[in-house]
Structure formats: structure tokens, C-alpha cells
Amino acid sequence: MSDQTETTAAIDIDRSTGDFHYDVEYEHDAGRGLTEATIDYISDVKGEDDWVREFRKRALKTFESKPMPTHWASGDLENIDFDQIRYYLSGGKGAARSWDDVPDEMKETFERLGIPEQERKYLAGVEAQFDSEAAYSNVKDAVAEQGVIFVNSSEGLAEHPEIFRKWFGKVIPTGDNKFSALNSAVFSGGSFIYVPPGVKVKHPLQAYFRINAEQFGQFERTLIIVDEGAEVTYMEGCTAPKFETSTLHSAVVELVAMKGAKIQYITVQNWSANVFNLVTKRGLAHEDAEIRWIDCNIGSRLTMKYPGVIMKGRKARGEVISIALANDGQHQDTGAKMIHAADETSSNVVSKSISVGEGRSTYRGQVHIPKHLKGCKNNTECDALLINARSQTDTYPAITVRGNQHATQHEASVSQVSEEQIFYMQQRGLSEAEAMSLSVNGFVNDLVREFPMEYSVELKRLIDLEMEGSVG
Amino acid sequence: MSLEIKDLHASVDGTEILRGLSLEVPAGEVHAIMGPNGSGKSTLAKVMAGHDDYQVTGGDVLLDGQSLLAMEIDERSRAGLFLAFQYPAEIPGVSNANFLRAALQARLPDGEEIDAVAFYKDMYAKMDSLGIDRKFTGRSVNEGFSGGEKKRNEILQMTMLEPRVAVLDETDSGLDIDALKVVADGVNAMRSPGRTFLVITHYQRLLDYIVPDHVHVLSDGRIIKSGDKSLALELEEKGYDWVTGEDAA
Numbered sequence: 001m002s003d004q005t006e007t008t009a010a011i012d013i014d015r016s017t018g019d020f021h022y023d024v025e026y027e028h029d030a031g032r033g034l035t036e037a038t039i040d041y042i043s044d045v046k047g048e049d050d051w052v053r054e055f056r057k058r059a060l061k062t063f064e065s066k067p068m069p070t071h072w073a074s075g076d077l078e079n080i081d082f083d084q085i086r087y088y089l090s091g092g093k094g095a096a097r098s099w100d101d102v103p104d105e106m107k108e109t110f111e112r113l114g115i116p117e118q119e120r121k122y123l124a125g126v127e128a129q130f131d132s133e134a135a136y137s138n139v140k141d142a143v144a145e146q147g148v149i150f151v152n153s154s155e156g157l158a159e160h161p162e163i164f165r166k167w168f169g170k171v172i173p174t175g176d177n178k179f180s181a182l183n184s185a186v187f188s189g190g191s192f193i194y195v196p197p198g199v200k201v202k203h204p205l206q207a208y209f210r211i212n213a214e215q216f217g218q219f220e221r222t223l224i225i226v227d228e229g230a231e232v233t234y235m236e237g238c239t240a241p242k243f244e245t246s247t248l249h250s251a252v253v254e255l256v257a258m259k260g261a262k263i264q265y266i267t268v269q270n271w272s273a274n275v276f277n278l279v280t281k282r283g284l285a286h287e288d289a290e291i292r293w294i295d296c297n298i299g300s301r302l303t304m305k306y307p308g309v310i311m312k313g314r315k316a317r318g319e320v321i322s323i324a325l326a327n328d329g330q331h332q333d334t335g336a337k338m339i340h341a342a343d344e345t346s347s348n349v350v351s352k353s354i355s356v357g358e359g360r361s362t363y364r365g366q367v368h369i370p371k372h373l374k375g376c377k378n379n380t381e382c383d384a385l386l387i388n389a390r391s392q393t394d395t396y397p398a399i400t401v402r403g404n405q406h407a408t409q410h411e412a413s414v415s416q417v418s419e420e421q422i423f424y425m426q427q428r429g430l431s432e433a434e435a436m437s438l439s440v441n442g443f444v445n446d447l448v449r450e451f452p453m454e455y456s457v458e459l460k461r462l463i464d465l466e467m468e469g470s471v472g
Numbered sequence: 473m474s475l476e477i478k479d480l481h482a483s484v485d486g487t488e489i490l491r492g493l494s495l496e497v498p499a500g501e502v503h504a505i506m507g508p509n510g511s512g513k514s515t516l517a518k519v520m521a522g523h524d525d526y527q528v529t530g531g532d533v534l535l536d537g538q539s540l541l542a543m544e545i546d547e548r549s550r551a552g553l554f555l556a557f558q559y560p561a562e563i564p565g566v567s568n569a570n571f572l573r574a575a576l577q578a579r580l581p582d583g584e585e586i587d588a589v590a591f592y593k594d595m596y597a598k599m600d601s602l603g604i605d606r607k608f609t610g611r612s613v614n615e616g617f618s619g620g621e622k623k624r625n626e627i628l629q630m631t632m633l634e635p636r637v638a639v640l641d642e643t644d645s646g647l648d649i650d651a652l653k654v655v656a657d658g659v660n661a662m663r664s665p666g667r668t669f670l671v672i673t674h675y676q677r678l679l680d681y682i683v684p685d686h687v688h689v690l691s692d693g694r695i696i697k698s699g700d701k702s703l704a705l706e707l708e709e710k711g712y713d714w715v716t717g718e719d720a721a
Binding site: 415418419420421423424425426427428429430431432434435438439441442443444445446 | 521523565
């Protein structure tokens with residue numbers, strides 16, 4: 001429709017606009033490699049309480065004790081050189097409330113990515129993180145007046161410890177996996193959001209994660225608590241310049257939806273092809289609450305991410321809608337975890353992956369419904385689209401349903417963009433790349449409709465760009 | 473001179489299918505190509521459009537003196553060649569409206585956007601005349617369509633893209649008589665002094681409704697007989713052996 005084409009893109013992050021960086025003088029640099037001294041450095045810079053410092057140090061031990069998950073995931077993980085990574089880089093200034101107070105090179109970065117403009121147009125609040133710390137963080141007055149808290153995680157920890165500490169590390173324990181332990185040791189940045197009971201935040205809150213430095217690791221930590229009957233939509237975007245060396249992004253995101261609350265968490269990940277993106281995301285849904293993860297993974301070298309929902313209260317609902325596009329040299333290992341822990345809980349997983357050229361997509365799902373529960377439902381659909389014979393797709397659905405009072409449904413399909421399809425479209429005047437794009441957009445079309453308009457337009461544009469690059 | 477096929481040779485997997493096919497179709501005329509199964513009718517259509525499975529080993533196809541064979545598949549389309557497919561491909565998730573719009577958009581210069589209101593107005597008018605329900609615009613291209621719906625869709629696309637040369641490949645196959653009439657009416661409405669049609673068919677039936685200026689018989693990759701519309705009737709009566717036998721003699 002014509003109105004769609006006139007909408008400005010939500011996050012203007014194609015690989016070409018994202019591929020730039022500034023030489024920044026960092027006030028704080030923890031140096032390369034990870035030891036207890038690194039943690040002391042970070043805790044000192046942040047002026048953290050002793051319990052946080054201890055929490056970090058325990059996490060470091062857990063990280064060191066856990067093996068790499070190469071046996072089930074990918075041997076490519078061996079190529080991460082933890083000793084060469086810089087774990088903390090910041091400009092030394094706190095998050096500004098006004099773009100005028102953001103240091104020039106950071107401000108220019110976010111302007112080039114279009115963030116301030118989008119904020120003016122349709123966002124309720126924005127946090128913009130540059131390497132380890134937020135450069136800008138602001139929430140519109142009308143939203144703040146309702147009692148909504150939207151700050152970066154360091155501020156959340158310092159200023160709202162009574163809410164923060166109660167839930168921090170509770171949905172995703174430190175030892176959940178090697179990378180959640182790593183994040184727990186060196187976390188910095190990320191969002192802390194609290195929405196008071198009954199408050200429905202009309203416009204989305206958005207975070208933008210930007211990696212600027214080379215041989216760097218970004219470890220943001222996000223905690224979102226939505227109180228009884230409240231609602232929020234959170235969107236995150238991410239980019240990095242393309243470097244020859246590898247970059248690590250390892251976030252932990254915890255969501256808590258209290259009774260009757262609704263959280264929608266939307267990600268459009270478009271990291272450059274040298275980024276290892278190893279993220280743990282999970283939500284806890286209380287009675288009659290709903291958590292939806294809408295997850296798009298387009299960039300990165302290797303993404304491992306399986307957003308999950310623990311349905312703890314009766315009639316809680318969990319949903320994961322994901323789109324993954326693996327181009328040459330990329331591996332998207334994504335999926336969903338649905339843990340049913342109360343009666344009449346329901347979950348829905350719809351995953352679509354596209355593998356192009358040498359790209360590889362893997363779907364890994366886990367659905368768990370224990371025997372003592374009644375009336376639980378799960379629907380899982382995973383569809384893979386292959387573009388040319390060299391690409392690869394694997395599906396590992398693990399559905400554990402005990403007891404006989406549940407309804408589960410699982411469907412999987414693999415299809416190809418056929419030469420006849422492309423020939424047909426070209427015969428109507430579309431170039432090969434346009435034809436590919438149209439096929440891919442058609443494949444994900446029913447999922448893209450679930451997105452807010454600004455994001456669906458942007459996603460379509462990103463797919464177009466990927467397909468343009470993949471046709472010789 | 474609109475369409476000129478000159479001594480065209482083409483093979484698939486090393487087997488020669490077209491063996492020196494020559495044909496001239498002046499602008500504004502409708503020519504029918506008839507022939508038995510395996511004579512190379514559909515190969516001709518695919519070769520003209522540029523399908524990868526076929527290797528052109530000699531000759532040329534000229535549109536107003538310009539070689540079509542030197543162009544990419546999509547360039548041929550934008551130069552004015554349209555192929556109504558015998559078996560149109562399905563494109564899941566892509567609506568008919570979006571597909572047509574993308575095809576028309578591809579014909580505009582960079583930076584120029586199609587006028588959405590005018591586009592829908594034009595499309596609805598053409599759908600009405602082809603007896604296509606308006607709900608059809610939201611359905612995925614050819615997905616779950618009946619044989620008749622697919623053929624009507626081909627004709628709708630043709631009327632929207634307004635080609636200079638249209639090749640109809642067995643458009644009558646799988647159509648009942650009512651659908652055949654609708655399709656033929658669509659084609660006839662498109663006939664104009666600047667437009668050329670090549671109607672490929674096995675049976676004479678379609679030519680009762682789309683009356684050709686000339687009929688050519690294709691056999692073993694070559695045109696072996698040409699005549700006016702009465703040739704089609706004669707073929708219907710006597711069978712293809714009549715001409716292929718004559719060729720052998």
C-alpha cells in the first residue's frame with residue numbers, strides 16, 4: 001500500500017549505513033582479557049556495592065568452570081579468543097538526558113543511524129548504548145509521570161535496588177549457560193524498565209545497541225518488570241562496523257510479567273558478519289500474563305539465541321515469533337524454549353528461517369509440559385526456506401509432553417525458491433535479486449504482519465539488501 | 473517488422489530441439505503455431521523468454537531489429553516480451569496485487585514511484601472485464617488456483633503489462649469452454665496495430681475464438697507449413713500426420 005512506502009524506517013540499519021566507526025578516546029578501558037582485576041576495574045568505575053562485585057566474581061568462576069557448548073552447537077565457538085577481547089570501554093560520562101549533552105562522535109553515530117529522529121516521531125523513550133555504556137537515555141515526560149522507569153541497568157541498580165535486586169538473575173541464573181555466566185561477570189549497560197500496575201505504555205520504548213570498537217565485547221543486561229495488568233512494548237536494534245577481527249555480543253535479558261501483564265519484546269538484530277552473538281533471553285509469566293518475543297536475526301557471524309517463556313501462573317501465555325536469515329558465512333542457531341509450569345498455560349512458536357548460499361540455519365526448540373498439569377497447549381511451526389543447493393538447515397524440536405490432558409501440535413517444512421519461480425518473476429520484468437527478495441518476503445509475510453508497521457517496513461528493506469548482495 | 477525469428481537452433485542437455493526455425497510476424501498480426509507433441513512448441517516459448525535449461529546454438533530472435541537473445545530474462549520482459557505460461561509458477565505469500573505492482577514498478581525509471589490509486593483503478597477495471605473477483609488481489613500468486621484461474625491470471629498480467637509481443641503457450645489447455653471464451657475475449661481486446669501475438673496450441677479449438685492471421689505448423693524443430701486460418705481446420709480434420717508425412721516425402 002502507498003501509506004507503507006511513505007513510513008520512515010524504524011531503525012535505519014542496513015549493513016552499509018551501519019558500517020562505519022569513530023576513533024573514540026575512551027576514558028575507561030579495562031584492557032584485554034578477563035581476570036578478577038577486570039571485574040574490580042568495572043566495579044570501581046561504576047562505584048558498585050560489594051554484593052554486585054561479589055556477584056560478578058562468583059559468575060566469573062562459573063564462567064571459567066563451564067565448557068564451551070561446542071558439542072551441540074558449533075565448533076566455530078572455539079574461534080572466540082577471550083584473551084584478546086576488551087571487556088569494558090566507556091567515555092566516562094553518564095547517560096545524557098538530552099542529545100545536546102552526548103559527546104559529538106557518539107551523537108553523530110546515532111544521528112547517522114536515525115535514532116533521534118525516530119524518537120521524536122513515535123517512541124515513548126530511548127536508550128542508546130555506545131560500547132559498554134548508555135550515551136543517551138530518556139523517557140517522555142508523559143510516560144515518566146505515570147511512574148514508568150526506563151533507565152540503563154547501572155542506574156537501575158543504583159537507584160531502584162528494591163525492585164532490581166528482587167528479580168535480577170532470578171529468571172536466568174548465572175549458571176544457566178557459559179555465556180549467561182560471562183554476562184553476569186562483566187555486564188554493563190542494557191535497560192531497566194519498571195511499569196507500575198495498570199499502566200499501559202502506548203508507544204514503544206526502544207533501545208539501540210551500538211558497537212564501535214574493535215576486538216570488543218558488549219555485555220548488556222536488561223531487566224524488564226511489568227506489574228499487574230500493565231503493558232509495554234520494547235524494541236531493540238543493534239549494529240556494529242565490520243572489522244577483520246571478531247567481536248563478541250553476549251547479552252542477558254530477563255522479563256517479568258506479573259498477573260495479567262503483557263510484554264512484547266521485539267528485536268531486529270543486524271550485526272556485521274564478524275560478530276558472535278550469544279544471547280540468553282527468558283521471561284517469567286505469572287497468572288494470565290502474556291510474553292511475546294518477536295525476534296529477527298539477519299546479521300552476525302554466529303547467533304545462538306533461544307528466547308524462552310516460563311509460564312508460572314495459571315492461563316499464562318508465551319509466544320516466540322522468529323525470523324532468521326543466514327547468508328554466506330553466517331550461522332543462525334535460533335529457536336525457543338517454552339516451559340509450562342501451571343495449568344491451562346498456552347504457548348505458540350512460529351519460526352521461519354532462510355538460508356542463502358553457504359548460510360546455515362538451525363532451529364532448536366524445547367517445549368516442556370510436565371505430567372501433573374492440566375489443559376496446556378503448545379503449537380510449534382518451523383519452516384525453512386533454502387535458496388540454492390549449498391545452504392543448510394537443521395531442525396531440532398524437543399517436545400516433552402507428559403500426561404494426556406494437553407494439546408500439542410508441531411509442523412515443520414522445508415521449501416526452496418525454485419528456478420521456475422524466479423524465471424516466472426523475471427519474465428514479468430523483475431531482476432533476479434528483486435525476484436529473490438519478493439520470494440523471501442512472501443515466505444515471511446505472515447510473520448511480518450505481526451510487527452509494528454515501522455519495523456515491518458525496515459525488515460523488508462533489510463531483506464531486499466541481503467538478497468541484492470547474494471545474487472551475483 | 474515487429475518479431476523476427478531467424479534460423480533458430482536450441483538444445484537441451486545436448487539434444488537439439490529447435491533446428492533452424494524461422495518466422496516473421498509483422499506488427500499487429502496474430503500468428504498461431506501448431507504442432508504435435510514434442511515438435512518444439514513450448515521450447516520456442518521458453519527460448520524466447522530466456523530459460524536457463526535451453527542453450528541457443530545458432531540464429532537469433534529480433535524485436536524491432538534488436539536481439540532479444542542478447543538480453544537478460546527480465547530485460548526481455550521490459551523490452552516488451554510477455555510469455556503466458558502453460559504452467560504458471562506459484563509464489564507463496566506474495567499477493568497478486570503486490571506482484572503486479574512490482575512488475576510495473578520494475579518498468580519505471582529509478583526514483584519514480586508507481587501511482588497506487590491509478591494502479592488499483594486500472595487493475596480493478598481489467599479484472600472486472602476478465603470476470604475475476606476483486607478478492608483475488610489479496611491471494612498469493614497462483615497458489616491454490618484452479619487451472620482456469622491460473623490462465624485468467626496470466627491474461628490479467630498481460631493486460632496490465634501491455635507487452636509488444638505476447639507468446640501464449642498452450643493457454644487453452646485445461647480450460648472449459650466458458651473460461652476459454654473469457655481468455656480469448658481478453659486477448660482479442662488487446663489486439664492492436666502495434667502488438668504481436670504468437671499463439672502456441674496443440675488444438676484448433678482456441679483458434680475459433682482467437683482468429684489468427686497466419687497458421688504455422690511446427691515439426692521436429694522447424695516450420696514445415698504455413699497458411700491462413702483454414703490450415704488449422706484442415707489439420708484438425710486430417711491430423712498432424714498429414715503435414716509431417718508430407719514433410720518426410
